[in-house]
Amino acid sequence: MLVIVAPGQGAQSPGFLSPWLELDGVADRLRRWSEVAELDLVHAGTEASAEEIKDTAVAQPLLVAAGLMAARELFPDEAVARKLVGAVAGHSVGEITAAAAAGVLNAHDALTFVRERGRAMAEAAAVTETGMIAVLGGDPEVVAAKLAEHGLTAANNNGGGQIVAAGTLAQLEALKADPPAGAKMVALKVAGAFHTEHMAPGVARLAELAPSLTVADPQVRYVSNQDGGVVDSGAEVLSRLVSQVSNPVRWDLCMESFGRLGATAVIELSPAGTLTALLKRNLKGVATLALKTPADLDKARALIEEHAGEQQEDQA
Numbered sequence: 001m002l003v004i005v006a007p008g009q010g011a012q013s014p015g016f017l018s019p020w021l022e023l024d025g026v027a028d029r030l031r032r033w034s035e036v037a038e039l040d041l042v043h044a045g046t047e048a049s050a051e052e053i054k055d056t057a058v059a060q061p062l063l064v065a066a067g068l069m070a071a072r073e074l075f076p077d078e079a080v081a082r083k084l085v086g087a088v089a090g091h092s093v094g095e096i097t098a099a100a101a102a103g104v105l106n107a108h109d110a111l112t113f114v115r116e117r118g119r120a121m122a123e124a125a126a127v128t129e130t131g132m133i134a135v136l137g138g139d140p141e142v143v144a145a146k147l148a149e150h151g152l153t154a155a156n157n158n159g160g161g162q163i164v165a166a167g168t169l170a171q172l173e174a175l176k177a178d179p180p181a182g183a184k185m186v187a188l189k190v191a192g193a194f195h196t197e198h199m200a201p202g203v204a205r206l207a208e209l210a211p212s213l214t215v216a217d218p219q220v221r222y223v224s225n226q227d228g229g230v231v232d233s234g235a236e237v238l239s240r241l242v243s244q245v246s247n248p249v250r251w252d253l254c255m256e257s258f259g260r261l262g263a264t265a266v267i268e269l270s271p272a273g274t275l276t277a278l279l280k281r282n283l284k285g286v287a288t289l290a291l292k293t294p295a296d297l298d299k300a301r302a303l304i305e306e307h308a309g310e311q312q313e314d315q316a
Contacts, residue, residue, distance in 0.1 A: 001086030008092030017045025060118035067097035120202035125192025138183030228253025
């Protein structure tokens, strides 16, 4: 079974879209999407500095646009794509990309949603000085207890002993001064404590937007960050996208679901690499491919053909 995944905030890097603009039609498509995103996506993905694309209101639309663009280059025919893909999932903002890939949202509404999500989260982050720090290793129970002791939230569980703690800067400083035994601390370059109560204003804003969007039920399995479950209702997917802003990302449970569903190959959409690394550590024996540039398209297509052959044998 082939799984398509989309990365979250932090996967972007300066100029990562430049090679994609060499493909026919990509620049024009991104310019059309720029009107919806109210952001110059071409500039953001090619010429903008690392500081510019770190801005939550810029990073999130850029990531979703990049994922949608890569998916269209990989699967020009959406009907064919949905026959070949067994499941989709995204990490944090990547869930919006995944929702569009599954047919829950069209590209216009996906970009409208992420535009408002990015702005709302940026505004919420500006209210209080907050941040996130990766806690690598250590006994999970000890890590959980230490985070609770300092009033922090386990905002991401990425599997393999990687927990992302989020809270105020004062709380994070206290954790760095008193870390869990055996754990390594790595500060993350993000604008705030995403997926925590600090993002509650963003939930309210997206809840107001949601009724204006056109939603359909997923055409392929949609694996949710909330609990790793497969969601078959478009309305439920949208509801989870809204609430996800202030709730933890359980990527560990998503990967467990891929294994239970019988994943044999996973392709990560551009800007790829982050999720592929996690998958390699947590899903042994499953082929992975990071679709970073157009140079990776042929390898991705070959993986898809191999997967399609396996499907036909299974069906026979």
